[in-house]
Amino acid sequence: MSLGARLSASLQRAWWQSRPGLLAQVLRPLSWLYIALAGFDRWRWQRRAIASLPVPVVVVGNLIVGGAGKTPTTLALLQALQARGWRPGVVSRGYGRQATGPCAVSNNTPATECGDEPLLIHLRSGVPVQVGSDRADAARLLLARDPAINIIVSDDGLQHWRLHRDLQIIVFDDRGAGNGLCLPAGPLRQPLPATLPPNSLLLYNARAASTALPGPVAARKLAGAVLLSDWWAGRPADMAQLNHIAGASSQQSVLAAAGLAEPERFFRMLEAAGVRLRRLPLADHAELPGAPWPADEADVLITEKDAVKLRPGQPGTTGPTRIWVVALDFALPDVFYQALDRALQPFPRARHDH
Numbered sequence: 001m002s003l004g005a006r007l008s009a010s011l012q013r014a015w016w017q018s019r020p021g022l023l024a025q026v027l028r029p030l031s032w033l034y035i036a037l038a039g040f041d042r043w044r045w046q047r048r049a050i051a052s053l054p055v056p057v058v059v060v061g062n063l064i065v066g067g068a069g070k071t072p073t074t075l076a077l078l079q080a081l082q083a084r085g086w087r088p089g090v091v092s093r094g095y096g097r098q099a100t101g102p103c104a105v106s107n108n109t110p111a112t113e114c115g116d117e118p119l120l121i122h123l124r125s126g127v128p129v130q131v132g133s134d135r136a137d138a139a140r141l142l143l144a145r146d147p148a149i150n151i152i153v154s155d156d157g158l159q160h161w162r163l164h165r166d167l168q169i170i171v172f173d174d175r176g177a178g179n180g181l182c183l184p185a186g187p188l189r190q191p192l193p194a195t196l197p198p199n200s201l202l203l204y205n206a207r208a209a210s211t212a213l214p215g216p217v218a219a220r221k222l223a224g225a226v227l228l229s230d231w232w233a234g235r236p237a238d239m240a241q242l243n244h245i246a247g248a249s250s251q252q253s254v255l256a257a258a259g260l261a262e263p264e265r266f267f268r269m270l271e272a273a274g275v276r277l278r279r280l281p282l283a284d285h286a287e288l289p290g291a292p293w294p295a296d297e298a299d300v301l302i303t304e305k306d307a308v309k310l311r312p313g314q315p316g317t318t319g320p321t322r323i324w325v326v327a328l329d330f331a332l333p334d335v336f337y338q339a340l341d342r343a344l345q346p347f348p349r350a351r352h353d354h
Helices: 001-015 022-047 070-083 116-126 134-145 230-233 239-248 263-272 335-346
Strands: 059-060 086-094 129-131 153-157 165-175 200-205 219-227 254-258 278-281 299-302 322-331
Touching: 001 022, 001 263, 059 070, 070 086, 070 116, 070 134, 070 153, 070 165, 070 200, 070 335, 086 116, 086 134, 116 129, 116 153, 129 134, 134 153, 165 335, 200 335, 219 230, 219 239, 219 263, 230 322, 239 299, 239 322, 263 278, 263 322
Parallel strands: 059 153, 059 165, 086 129, 086 153, 165 200, 254 278, 254 299, 299 322
Antiparallel strands: 219 322
């Protein structure tokens, strides 16, 4: 293991302890510096004219580094908004993409150009998605491109102060706030507040609440599996197919690959579904120019986030290996929908363009 990998592993262990250990205490002065710089950045933006749009803006994000369930929360939120008569559009930075300019996401946009999460959001929801480093500019481009949009969802925009927000949804997973410290001594991007800020909803993508802040718990489970080519054709995952794979794995284990911030979460859910598996963790947002597994694998299970980077016809997808995309069913509780309805009640559905 390289020095960088050892340091990263040590930091991860220090971050997710219930209280700060020795390494976290040593790094604590750097956390104070980080908090000061982040606070100055926020103050700097608040002194400027924060971009305001003719439609309400809902921000989805988390206070910790890495993934806590932002993308499934965004997808569930979009579905809820559409069911309530809203016409949402999504803006995102497109973390991990190679391109730097603005990008209007379509079904044919490569993940390297727009980012894996924006492409997944567009494919799963069908809503317009605009990627750009400045979310305010991206939102204006999105509204100009589609006049029917009457609400903007900013994916992973919690620390982006350039754009006004009418509602923010903060997501935590089972790890909570870790040791409670900010980077680099802990996993927090900003200090954990003692109370939930105004115009905020908190959601736990976890088995139970993992911080002292109040918020409902989402129900998450696997929705089934579908062949990669069928997934790209828009066919839904089938739980019966995943059950069949689980049954067959009792004779021969199945390789499962996941390029997530927390791949173990995916592996544990598969095991809970009865799948006997071999693990292949991949780097979060890793590029997949080809299949990263041996060509003689009979079956491979991957996440939807990885599926967007493996289009049929790419190297490794045309051989004998059956590539199964495992979908996640993420259900928000009724209390969350009720809070969402209350938060959006003051806003009209019609746009008020200046």
